[in-house]
Amino acid sequence: MKILHFADLHLNIPFTGSYFPAQVARACRTRLRKTLHELLNLAAAEEVDAVTIGGDLFEADRLTRDTVEFLLSSFEQLSPIPIFIAPGNHDYYSPVSIYARYSWPENVYIFRQRRFQPIELNEEIVLWGFAHNAPDERDNPFHGFKVPSNGKINIALLHGSETGNFIENRAAHAPFQAHEILLSGFDFALLGHYHNASTLKVNKKIAIYPGSPQPLSFGEGGEHGAALVEVLRDDIRVRPVITATQFFYTYTVDMSTFNGMSGLVPEIRSIAGDSPDREAAFLRLHLTGVIPEDTHLDKELLREQLQNYFDFVLIRDTTRPEAWYEELQNEPTVRGAFVKRLKKMMAEETDDRELILAAMRYGLQAFEDERIDLT
Ligand SMILES: [Mn+2]
Structure with a gap:
């Protein structure tokens, strides 16, 4: 049977x-x-x-x-x-x-x-x-x-x-x-x-x-x-x-390490790979992290470029400008205290600046209940 x-x-x-x-x-x-x-x-x-x-x-x-x-x-x-x-x-x-x-x-x-x-x-x-x-x-x-x-x-x-x-x-x-x-x-x-x-x-x-x-x-x-x-x-x-011929992709980009659009689009595009049976691909892109002062990201341009490869692109943007840290440390919360403490460490131990910045990033992600990818 x-x-x-x-x-x-x-x-x-x-x-x-x-x-x-x-x-x-x-x-x-x-x-x-x-x-x-x-x-x-x-x-x-x-x-x-x-x-x-x-x-x-x-x-x-x-x-x-x-x-x-x-x-x-x-x-x-x-x-x-x-x-x-x-x-x-x-x-x-x-x-x-x-x-x-x-x-x-x-x-x-x-x-x-x-x-x-x-x-x-x-x-x-x-x-x-x-x-x-x-x-x-x-x-x-x-x-x-x-x-x-x-x-x-x-x-x-x-x-x-x-x-x-x-x-x-x-x-x-x-x-x-x-x-x-x-x-x-x-x-x-x-x-x-x-x-x-x-x-x-x-x-x-x-x-x-x-x-x-x-x-x-x-x-x-x-x-x-x-x-x-x-x-x-x-x-x-x-x-x-x-039997699937349509696919949903989710990808997170930490914008703290962003260095230009030219690498970003191929990086995101590569997650879908090549599949001859695919009829449609949908992307949910999460931009996270703290953006350095001198960086500008054109989200609409990014979406346009990605739409060459995906049938639909949903961008969720939870990035923050670097100045946000300054504001945060005055916040009367555990999060504020956390930022204040790390800022102080950064001022004292200049050798570990990168490490402390990473700790700040992951810590703040945790405060916002985001998924933390240690990379
Ligand atoms: Mn059901």
């Missing part, structure tokens, strides 16, 4: 969190539709027995009729291959949801209940789907649930947060711990929710997050794709398939 599993496609996602202009966001949404077609084409080419979707297929509050019709016709084209959907927090099942209001093609099966429900995939394999019924399901889906002993291979399909040891994480959607998958009697779990691909192990592989087929925001730098899962009598084999 061969299954293509994916999750978190997030059709119609607005990309507001990434500050995309409308045009860039629209291009990304179009790309997500194309990605769905590629996933379904892959399912057909691999002659899978089933497709499973681990939730967040779309963002319900943004969904257009057009997208619904796109989904219905795309899924119908895969017929007779069955598609099983376990709704997540963005596409939760309710009587007024798109899942309930539209008539879906016959090869599409939607799980409706916030409790595992079984479907026999064949004589040996049972798929158990769990549906979110609200945008904020905080209960553990495995609590109080036990697969009846049926001598079969039991696979869970759900959208949820494997929390590791942080069991007190109250904001998590459908939180659980990896070992509970086995405790409930499942052999394996096909998951969704985390956008970076990962594998859960308890002695052996017991579950996968395939990752969102495309990364959807800055910070989603991991692997993104789908998983081809082969269920054998005594083994479950997983083959990851990378």
Whole structure:
């Protein structure tokens, strides 16, 4: 039995969190539709027995009729291959949801209940789907649930947060711990929710997050794709398939060591490398540090130059002029005292000026809760 599993496609996602202009966001949404077609084409080419979707297929509050019709016709084209959907927090099942209001093609099966429900995939394999019924399901889906002993291979399909040891994480959607998958009697779990691909192990592989087929925001730098899962009598084999064609890059430049634009642009550009499959690249650039008195940085020029290589450039500027130190040392805070002390050291120990300046930089970054890269 061969299954293509994916999750978190997030059709119609607005990309507001990434500050995309409308045009860039629209291009990304179009790309997500194309990605769905590629996933379904892959399912057909691999002659899978089933497709499973681990939730967040779309963002319900943004969904257009057009997208619904796109989904219905795309899924119908895969017929007779069955598609099983376990709704997540963005596409939760309710009587007024798109899942309930539209008539879906016959090869599409939607799980409706916030409790595992079984479907026999064949004589040996049972798929158990769990549906979110609200945008904020905080209960553990495995609590109080036990697969009846049926001598079969039991696979869970759900959208949820494997929390590791942080069991007190109250904001998590459908939180659980990896070992509970086995405790409930499942052999394996096909998951969704985390956008970076990962594998859960308890002695052996017991579950996968395939990752969102495309990364959807800055910070989603991991692997993104789908998983081809082969269920054998005594083994479950997983083959990851990378589908990402858009990429989000984050880069920090300490402007304290800035010496001219000519080196900066190639340096930033090189983080994206060369990738023949890349359709779009987005950059979030963080400028930090204290700028020496005689330095001038033309941010608009920098953005313009970077836009030759990136489809979107977001610049966050937390640089400060050198004169800022003077102001700071009079501040009646721990930070002020810190700066005053280092200034005094600088005046006394002229040999260690560079070192003290670095300490000042890192210290101030820490005060501002910034990430500190010791370079
Ligand atoms: Mn989710």
